[in-house]
Amino acid sequence: MTLSWRVRLSNPVETLDDVCNVPVGTGILLLAVDANQVDHNNVLDNDSFGIAVANFCTGNHLPPGCTGGAIDEDPNDDVVSNNKVFGNGGNVDPKVDPVFAVDLAWDTSGTGNCWEHNKHGTEFPSPLPTCH
C-alpha cells in the first residue's frame, strides 16, 4: 500500500508536550527510533523536509546527551526505501537547520541507518548510506 503525506497546515497541537516541537511542514520524522522501515510512501511538498532521521537532542534543538541517558537518543538500524520524495523543504520552519530542508535528511547520528531505491530530488548529506 502506498501512503501519501503532504503537510501544509501549521502544527495544531497547543499543549506543551513533545508534539509541540514537531516543525511545521514535517513529512515523516524518525526521531531516536530504532529498526523502523519507512517504505512505499509518497512524501511530497512538505514545507520543512520530506523524510528525516535524527537524534532526539538534535531534533529538539538541545545539546548532545540532553536526556542524561534516560533513552537511546540515536536512531539506529532504520531503513528508508522505495519512497517517492519530491518538492520538500521550500519553506522551512525556523526551528529547522536549513541544511535539513531537503527531501531526505539525516543528521548523521546513530548506526545502521540506510536509504535505498528512493526516488527523490534533494538529500543531506549526499550521498546517504545505502543498505548494501
Ligand SMILES: [Ca+2]
Ligand atoms: Ca534509539
